Amino acid sequence: MSQPTAKPFLPHVLAFATGLVFGVGLLVAGMADPHKVLAFLNLAGPWDPSLAFVMGGAIGVAVFAFAYARKRATALLGDPIRLPTSRDITPRLILGSVAFGVGWGLAGFCPAPALVALGNGQPKAVVFVVAMLVGMAAFEWLESLSTARGTLNTSVNAVSPR
Amino acid sequence: MRRGRRVDWTHFTPWASLLGGILLGIATSLLILFNGRVLGVCGIVAGLLRPERGDTLWRVALIAGLVASPWLVRGLAVFQPTWFTIAAPQIDADWPVVAGAGIIVGVGTRYANGCTSGHGVCGLARLSPRSAIATVSFMAAGFLTVFLTQHVLHIA
Known part of the structure; x- marks a missing residue:
């Protein structure tokens, strides 16, 4: 049915389209505007419940896709379906x-809306995204430190990078 | 600013937000059904910091789509009916706060292995208890942070 190797560019085209639709969704929903996000988080102020409607709309659609995806091993373009396996609450x-x-509560930005606002040419969004990348890199560094320490403690000679 | 727990009816956009949410759901569904991937934006971004062969280009493409989306909306602006306008974004936080928040969001989402899209949308749609705990945690922290900054410390 699907030919995984015949058109290797298709998944990338689809990923781009997906990002585009997601970004448009955030803009239409008003969620690329930190002020509106904070108006939802501001329960004690004049409260704007819009974000709950965004989540409801998104989950209401995606719940069917995930229910179907769970029954399949491969995606429609031939790649394996990778669903998170971790169930641990740590x-x-x-x-x-x-x-x-x-x-999120300090700036009103989470990762996706920040990228959309960056595309919208907002300097503060650029600062947020760069800082976010620094934070993510710091996490990778801290993780590599603890992995290295764990390896020393158990005196295993072969380090297996992830 | 008015006090008391009341709904801000002038800024509440139930239909636009529901429609936008449905678009998020469609995008999420397309990615899992066609590509077999969960649309968790922070995980997709973080994967670029630890690049693996054959696992990079789709991430770049998806991020490019997100970044390009305002241009598409601007291009379609001609067709937008008058009752439907996308408000100009407003970033109230000062520069140092924005930078600090970015770092915390970067570290936090990696430790939690997901953000609003990965846990909040995909995780809840998968009926994952782990994601439900994560979503409750970041929502509660967000509510508390805004309460402290706007109603106790008055710094925002």
């Missing part, structure tokens, strides 16, 4: 999410 998950929530 301190990392909760503390990481809390940290993200603090940053």
Whole structure:
């Protein structure tokens, strides 16, 4: 049915289209505007519930796609379907999410809307995205440190980079 | 600013936000069904910092799509009906706050392995308890942060 090797550029075209639709969705929903996001997080102020409608609309559609995807092994373009397998609820998950929530509440930006605002030519969005990349790089560095330490402690000679 | 828990009816956009949300759902569905990938934006970005052969170009393409989306909207502006306008974005936070928030968001989303799109949309749509915990955590932290900055410290 699908030919995975015949048209290797198709997944990239689809990824671009997906990003485009997602970005337009954020703009239409008003979510590329940090002020509107903060108006949702401001429960004690004049509250704007719009973000809940965005989440509801998105989940209401995606729930069917994921239910179907779970029954399949390969995607329609031939690549394997990669769904997250981790089910562990760890301190990392909760503390990481809390940290993200603090940053989200301070600037009103999360990663996707920041990239859309960057495309919109907003200098503060550029600063946010660069800082976010620095934060992500810091995480990679901290992880490599703890991996290296773990390797030394267990005195395993072969380091397996991820 | 008015006090009290009341809905800001003048800025509330239920239909536009629902429509936008449906577009997010369509994009998410396309990526999982055609490419077999979860549309978690921070994970897609972070994958570029640890590049693997054959796993880079689709990430670049998706990010390019996000970045290009305002241009598409601007191009379609001619057809926008008068009742439907996309408000000009407003970033209230000062420069140092924006930079600090960016760093925290970068580190936090990596430790949590997901953000609003990965846990909030995809995870909840997958009915994942792990993502539900993550979403509750970042929502609660967001609510608390805004309460502190706007109603206690008055710095935002």
